[in-house]
Amino acid sequence: MFLLLQLEDYMLPCFTKKIIGIDCPGCGLQRSVAFLFQGDFLAAWEMYPAIFAILPLFVVLALDRFFQIKYANKITIFLVIATVGLILTNYILKFI
Known part of the structure; x- marks a missing residue:
C-alpha cells in the first residue's frame, strides 16, 4: 500500500484526456503497473x-x-x- 501511494505521486497525467476529454488507448497503464507492484493482479487486469x-x-x-x-x-x-x-x-x- 505504501509503495502504491508513492507511485501515484509520480504518475504522469494523460494529456489526451486533459485536452480532448476522452481516454487514450494507453489510459490505465501506469495504474495497472502500480497494482502489479502491489500484488493486486485482478485490479491490474481490470485497469489495463x-x-x-x-x-x-x-x-x-x-x-x-x-x-x-x-x-x-x-x-x-x-x-x-x-x-x-x-x-x-x-x-x-x-x-x-
Missing part, C-alpha cells in the same frame, strides 16, 4: 488488461537480446498481436 501481454513481450525481447531464444520471432509476433488485440478491445469497450 494488455499489461499481461506487454510484460512478457518486454521480457522476451530483453532475453532475446542476450540469449538466443528458439522461436523468438514467433513468440514475439504472438505477444504483439495479443497486446494490440487487448489494447484495441479494451479501448472499444470503454466507449460501449
Whole structure:
C-alpha cells in the first residue's frame, strides 16, 4: 500500500484526456503497473488488461537480446498481436 501511494505521486497525467476529454488507448497503464507492484493482479487486469501481454513481450525481447531464444520471432509476433488485440478491445469497450 505504501509503495502504491508513492507511485501515484509520480504518475504522469494523460494529456489526451486533459485536452480532448476522452481516454487514450494507453489510459490505465501506469495504474495497472502500480497494482502489479502491489500484488493486486485482478485490479491490474481490470485497469489495463494488455499489461499481461506487454510484460512478457518486454521480457522476451530483453532475453532475446542476450540469449538466443528458439522461436523468438514467433513468440514475439504472438505477444504483439495479443497486446494490440487487448489494447484495441479494451479501448472499444470503454466507449460501449
